[in-house]
Amino acid sequence: xxxxxxxxxxxxxxxxxxxxxxxxxxxxxxxxxxxxxxxxxxxxxxxxxxxxxxxxxxxxxxxxxxxxxxxxxxxxxxxxxxxxxxxxxxxxxxxxxxxxxxxxxxxxxxxxxxxxxxxxxxxxxxxxxxxxxxxxxxxxxxxxxxxxxxxxxxxxxxxxxxxxxxxxxxxxxxxxxxxxxxxxxxxxxxxxxxxxxxxxxxxxxxxxxxxxxxxxxxxxxxxxxxxxxxxxxxxxxxxxxxxxxxxxxxxxxxxxxxxxxxxxxxxxxxxxxxxxxxxxxxxxxxxxxxxxxxxxxxxxxxxxxxxxxxxxxxxxxxxxxxxxxxxxxxxxxxxxxxxxxxxxxxxxxxxxxxxxxxxxxxxxxxxxxxxxxxxxxxxxxxxxxxxxxxxxxxxxxxxxxxxxxxxxxxxxxxxxxxxxxxxxxxx
Amino acid sequence: xxxxxxxxxxxxxxxxxxxxxxxxxxxxxxxxxxxxxxxxxxxxxxxxxxxxxxxxxxxxxxxxxxxxxxxxxxxxxxxxxxxxxxxxxxxxxxxxxxxxxxxxxxxxxxxxxxxxxxxxxxxxxxxxxxxxxxxxxxxxxxxxxxxxxxxxxxxxxxxxxxxxxxxxxxxxxxxxxxxxxxxxxxxxxxxxxxxxxxxxxxxxxxxxxxxxxxxxxxxxxxxxxxxxxxxxxxxxxxxxxxxxxxxxxxxxxxxxxxxxxxxxxxxxxxxxxxxxxxxxxxxxxxxxxxxxxxxxxxxxxxxx
Numbered sequence: 001x002x003x004x005x006x007x008x009x010x011x012x013x014x015x016x017x018x019x020x021x022x023x024x025x026x027x028x029x030x031x032x033x034x035x036x037x038x039x040x041x042x043x044x045x046x047x048x049x050x051x052x053x054x055x056x057x058x059x060x061x062x063x064x065x066x067x068x069x070x071x072x073x074x075x076x077x078x079x080x081x082x083x084x085x086x087x088x089x090x091x092x093x094x095x096x097x098x099x100x101x102x103x104x105x106x107x108x109x110x111x112x113x114x115x116x117x118x119x120x121x122x123x124x125x126x127x128x129x130x131x132x133x134x135x136x137x138x139x140x141x142x143x144x145x146x147x148x149x150x151x152x153x154x155x156x157x158x159x160x161x162x163x164x165x166x167x168x169x170x171x172x173x174x175x176x177x178x179x180x181x182x183x184x185x186x187x188x189x190x191x192x193x194x195x196x197x198x199x200x201x202x203x204x205x206x207x208x209x210x211x212x213x214x215x216x217x218x219x220x221x222x223x224x225x226x227x228x229x230x231x232x233x234x235x236x237x238x239x240x241x242x243x244x245x246x247x248x249x250x251x252x253x254x255x256x257x258x259x260x261x262x263x264x265x266x267x268x269x270x271x272x273x274x275x276x277x278x279x280x281x282x283x284x285x286x287x288x289x290x291x292x293x294x295x296x297x298x299x300x301x302x303x304x305x306x307x308x309x310x311x312x313x314x315x316x317x318x319x320x321x322x323x324x325x326x327x328x329x330x331x332x333x334x335x336x337x338x339x340x341x342x343x344x345x346x347x348x349x350x351x352x353x354x355x356x357x358x359x360x361x362x363x364x365x366x367x368x369x370x371x372x373x374x375x376x377x378x379x380x381x382x383x384x385x386x387x388x389x390x391x392x393x394x395x396x397x398x399x400x401x402x403x404x405x406x407x408x409x410x411x412x413x414x415x416x417x418x419x420x421x422x423x424x425x426x427x
Numbered sequence: 428x429x430x431x432x433x434x435x436x437x438x439x440x441x442x443x444x445x446x447x448x449x450x451x452x453x454x455x456x457x458x459x460x461x462x463x464x465x466x467x468x469x470x471x472x473x474x475x476x477x478x479x480x481x482x483x484x485x486x487x488x489x490x491x492x493x494x495x496x497x498x499x500x501x502x503x504x505x506x507x508x509x510x511x512x513x514x515x516x517x518x519x520x521x522x523x524x525x526x527x528x529x530x531x532x533x534x535x536x537x538x539x540x541x542x543x544x545x546x547x548x549x550x551x552x553x554x555x556x557x558x559x560x561x562x563x564x565x566x567x568x569x570x571x572x573x574x575x576x577x578x579x580x581x582x583x584x585x586x587x588x589x590x591x592x593x594x595x596x597x598x599x600x601x602x603x604x605x606x607x608x609x610x611x612x613x614x615x616x617x618x619x620x621x622x623x624x625x626x627x628x629x630x631x632x633x634x635x636x637x638x639x640x641x642x643x644x645x646x647x648x649x650x651x652x653x654x655x656x657x658x659x660x661x662x663x664x665x666x667x668x669x670x671x672x673x674x675x676x677x678x679x680x681x682x683x684x685x686x687x688x689x690x691x692x693x694x695x696x697x698x699x700x701x702x703x704x705x706x707x708x709x710x711x712x713x714x715x716x717x718x719x720x721x722x723x724x725x726x727x728x729x730x731x
Binding site for chain 2: 068071072074075092093095096097179185186187188189190191243244245246247248250255256259260265386388389391392395396397398399400401402403405406
């Protein structure tokens with residue numbers, strides 16, 4: 001009898017414990033959009049251990065699709081609780097009602113060393129002062145050189161100006177027969193020529209979108225300067241030191257660009273920090289016990305500084321989330337130093353205090369220096385112009401001129417008028 | 428009798444109701460919704476708010492745009508007419524080859540059909556990636572082979588040079604979709620009575636005469652159907668162009684499907700993009716009308 005009683009009580013106790021556990025268990029979804037999801041999977045196990053009441057469903061998606069997918073889902077009340085996004089999407093997604101404003105939660109629950117410690121936060125605000133995303137990891141672009149190819153071409157000094165870069169590229173082709181500066185010149189939606197043109201304009205004091213003293217958004221560049229830069233990048237193709245095939249390549253991480261660099265068939269490349277780290281890691285695995293032939297350096301400059309954009313990844317909390325507290329705990333975890341140290345080793349935290357703790361190996365010194373010249377997209381993102389539309393139009397106009405469909409002047413005017421039309425949308 | 432007819436009608440209606448419901452929910456409603464969107468200034472980021480009604484503004488803008496006529500030309504001529512014509516001609520040739528005495532004589536029927544199925548079984552995304560490697564200017568096997576054989580001195584930028592970009596894109600489309608056309612023709616060829624060919628041979632008809640006077644007339648309905656269906660499948664295709672060139676260089680290879688994507692998801696103009704979609708649907712409806720008049724009506728008449 002006593003044994004039966006004990007069994008019943010034990011059963012009841014277990015059932016009660018399971019019910020309590022089930023009630024306490026909260027499940028949230030985190031959608032991660034970069035290819036290295038295994039790293040995040042391991043981190044989620046660690047997060048669940050540290051937060052026993054929270055279970056994380058990890059979803060994977062393509063970064064190219066992440067923004068559009070969230071917009072579509074959020075419009076009908078769906079989507080992940082926490083989303084992995086780009087810096088420049090956050091504001092638009094917040095205004096579209098897809099992301100939750102974070103002002104109150106940051107104030108009441110805190111985040112890292114404080115909101116002021118995060119970089120590029122200006123990109124997360126709407127006009128009313130609400131901010132919608134947490135800068136997660138930061139990135140910028142820099143130049144990568146193969147010192148063996150440079151030496152074979154007799155180039156002792158790393159190019160510092162745009163003209164020096166073109167001369168070096170020319171010299172590599174003439175003296176070694178190899179590709180000089182091999183950059184992607186494709187016209188697709190996620191093209192690279194947009195970045196290259198902007199780096200050139202910025203380093204010469206121009207900018208497609210600017211804000212005047214009264215706060216009004218204006219076009220900050222002349223059609224002549226646009227045409228000059230189009231001509232400059234086209235000359236690499238026309239002179240043959242960047243192969244014409246690169247006119248169909250969109251991204252700096254495509255194998256058609258990286259493989260010749262890895263094989264020593266190309267002297268100079270431009271790429272984001274994360275691409276460079278992955279590239280070097282892969283090269284080291286392929287070539288064990290060999291000295292790394294690559295080094296990085298800041299991008300060239302004109303009359304100004306070698307300016308690139310401060311890009312990176314953000315985390316956003318879905319406006320439809322039913323579990324904002326658990327979602328915020330995940331954001332806090334993903335922005336912690338421990339997470340970057342243990343799991344996110346190939347990335348750089350978007351927090352000044354954590355960036356200062358980072359150790360840059362010699363081959364990354366150029367990027368370390370480049371960070372000091374990087375700027376946020378600022379008026380491009382905060383203004384009325386749609387970045388994606390200008391991005392697309394820049395490459396289309398450049399491409400049309402490069403293939404001789406339009407004159408460089410006509411293509412430059414087309415882009416100038418397009419941006420003028422975009423900034424006119426301001427209220 | 429009348430009671431029985433009513434019962435039968437009710438049965439037919441009940442049986443057809445689910446399919447009509449599906450058509451209304453998944454075809455008619457989205458089409459109507461898209462048409463409504465095309466009359467608004469809806470933005471991708473304004474899905475929650477919805478767009479404001481602007482009448483035929485998007486259509487006026489579309490028809491006034493010189494770029495759109497370029498896109499239309501690319502879609503109608505390069506993407507569709509050239510690639511469909513090539514598929515039909517090559518598909519017919521491959522089918523004749525597979526049906527030939529020689530293939531049978533050397534017992535290559537099964538092997539040749541298996542080989543033919545490989546491109547068909549390859550997903551388009553994979554086909555595009557493979558071809559991008561094969562045709563790459565610096566690393567591609569095709570360039571190395573052509574240079575090795577002394578056919579060219581310098582590697583060709585197949586996707587970056589305007590002289591080569593369309594032929595290269597069309598090569599991928601034809602490679603990937605030719606088997607379906609060939610196998611359809613092959614099936615039609617096998618339904619051709621052997622006696623007809625034998626009789627023509629006895630009468631002294633040459634190979635070309637047999638093709639012209641016996642095979643082609645026999646295959647005529649198949650050719651019409653496959654041409655129209657290939658036109659439907661190709662006209663709206665997004666993938667081959669987007670993954671190879673992104674619509675570039677410039678807008679040199681931009682087609683309707685990629686333009687719809689660019690306007691909706693890169694420039695955020697969902698309303699304008701919907702107008703392009705409606706325009707494309709109208710063009711497709713014209714093809715469908717031809718299809719119904721030429722093919723389906725005859726088949727329906729036979730059934731009824």
